[in-house]
Amino acid sequence: MDKVQLFSFSVNIVILIAGHARGQGPQITLPGPSNTVLRGTYVTFNESEYLxxxxxxxxxxxxxxxEPPVGDLRFRNPVKKGDLGMFYLADRDRSTCAQVNGGENEDCLYLGVHTSSPRPRNASVMVWLHGGAFTLGGGSWTxxxxxxxxxxxxxxxxxxxxYRLGVLGFLTTGDDASVGNFGMHDQVMALQWVQENIAAFGGDPRRVTIMGESAGAxxxxLHLLSPLSQGLFRHAIMESGNALCPWAVDTNITRQVGFxxxxxxxxxxxxxxxxxxxECLRNTDVIVLLRTQALLVGQNLFNELLFVPVVxxxxxxxxxxxxxxxxxxxxxxxxxxxNEDEGTLIALRAYPIYLRRTDPPTMTIQEFRESLPNYLYYYTPMLASAVEQWYIDWSLADNSSADQLEAFVRLNTDQVFSCSTEIMARALEGSQAxxxxxxxxxxxxxxxxxxxxxxxRAGHGxxxxxxxxxxxxxxxxQPQTHEEKLMSIQVMQYWTNFIxxxxxxxxxxTNNLPFWPRYTIPDQEYKKLSLSMDNGRAMRMDSCSFWMNYAPTLYNQDSPEDMYQEWKQDYEHWRDVDMVEWNEVFNDYVNDCNAP
Structure with a gap:
């Protein structure tokens, strides 16, 4: 051992002994040859009114x-962290990943572990994946x-x-120069870390639930689909997002390469x-990259996201x-x-000046029509016409100045969030999950x-x-009413029970936690997260039938005149026959279920 190593070793020993002597923070020894001792911090939590x-x-x-994804490791898959040494002070959050709205530190691949004291044994584990359009956010946000x-x-x-975000997490050239999905590989490595180390904290690596919201969901x-995630989790929770959302994966690699x-x-x-x-981008200052990304984002006010997962x-x-x-x-x-009103987020994107306003914007029928090329995924003129027929409030349409914003909100709630969730739920249920x-x-x-x-309203997030x-x-x-706090306790109980x-x-x-029925076909029962926690059936299925069964037939078609009549007949048959029959069958089913 040379003098430098000896000095470093001695300092670590002194710090470790001093920490033990002062009793500062909880300590855990990680498995592995280094036997690194982590020293964390204690957090007291007391609440006497509700809990x-x-x-x-x-x-x-x-x-x-x-390892920090900097220098030659920028735009590459993560490299497992090496030896932490004998002692590591884990008593504060480190930087969130570099992102367009603040935070420029690329050295950001950190995680936090929270457990009750004294520690449980063989406890369930929840791994939280934050949202933020794959562009913003941090796991340690309050x-x-x-x-x-x-x-x-x-x-x-x-x-x-x-996990890495935006240009640093998802830049792709469409080939081996920069494959992309670095942020997703970060998540996989973090889940592998949990498997290898969580037992030291009292957790059971066989009882891991992955949970996220929006881009986190x-x-x-995507982890449900990825072969790299096999065996890394036992349960999944997805809030307002899933792999089938039209923004979750860009299947047009040419567009991502264009960015x-x-x-x-x-x-x-x-x-x-x-x-x-x-290689040139690796040597570009991170601040320059983030500012350039921000300029691109600022020019892109529609539904298209920049720098997202790809195949x-x-x-x-x-x-x-x-x-x-x-x-x-x-x-x-x-x-x-x-959530019932997810589409208000898209309305805010369409009318950003209303971010600081109490009252909503208004949208005329002409503005609704003009918005469709920018806000419909897989836009075709015939799809736009069908969407107009389905969502416009025709009782107001004769008044050209009447407000059709609710049609825009419902359209985007269904298209962007709810109906892809229905497809995912049906696929899982059909596999016996x-x-x-x-x-x-x-x-x-x-x-x-x-x-x-x-x-x-009950908007995104x-x-x-x-x-x-x-x-x-x-x-x-957060200011909440008494009833909302009781509702929040119920939600947390449902979630932790599931985990x-x-x-x-x-x-x-119990009386304080109403029964939540399992989602099955044909029952289609679900829980309404509300003050009363009622159950419902066939969530938004009138509109989701449109998106699941009819809209896909219009995605890849042009609109020449010789196709129009056939399309019109198909649409009218779907609207006037198929949906009527479906509603009749479903109403009969509901009546049978409610019969004494």
């Missing part, structure tokens, strides 16, 4: 699971503080992770050789819908759902956006404040 708890939580924060969840269920360990759905070329052009890295192009033949072998049709997915118990579905129908008294905008108990002694300190047992009703439902 009646006074507990201590052990938080091990900022644990690196991969929005996702796990303390109320652990207070509800002390035998639960919560892991939150960071789409990530969960790469445009970034390269703007930072003077243009070349016909992709290897040279990527790479490794993490994602094929187009998700084709894999779903072949049942090439992990058949695990799954809880998934959406256990499925539970929900729709949040409650309009929050205070939005996650604050007082303004005040028109989002609003369930997060109830899943993570924002109104119950959370650092978010532990694959069933939101286990332990058995």
């Amino acid at each position: 009646n708890v006074d507990i201590t939580i052990e938080a091990f924060l900022g644990i690196p699971y991969a 929005a996702y503080d796990p303390y109320p969840l652990i207070a509800i269920s002390p035998d639960l360990i919560v892991v939150n992770i960071n 789409a990530s969960v759905g 790469t070329k445009e970034i390269a052009d703007r930072v003077n890295c243009s070349t016909t050789d992709n290897e040279d192009l990527v 790479d033949g490794s993490f994602l072998p094929d187009i998700p819908i084709d894999m779903i049709k072949r049942e090439e997915f992990h058949k695990v118990p799954t809880l998934l759902g959406t 256990i499925v539970y579905r929900y729709e949040m129908t409650h309009d929050p008294s205070r939005s996650i956006w604050g007082d303004k905008p005040g028109w989002m 609003e369930e997060v404040q109830y899943v993570f108990g924002w109104g119950i002694k959370s650092r978010r300190n 532990q047992n694959g069933d939101p009703n286990d332990p058995a439902p």
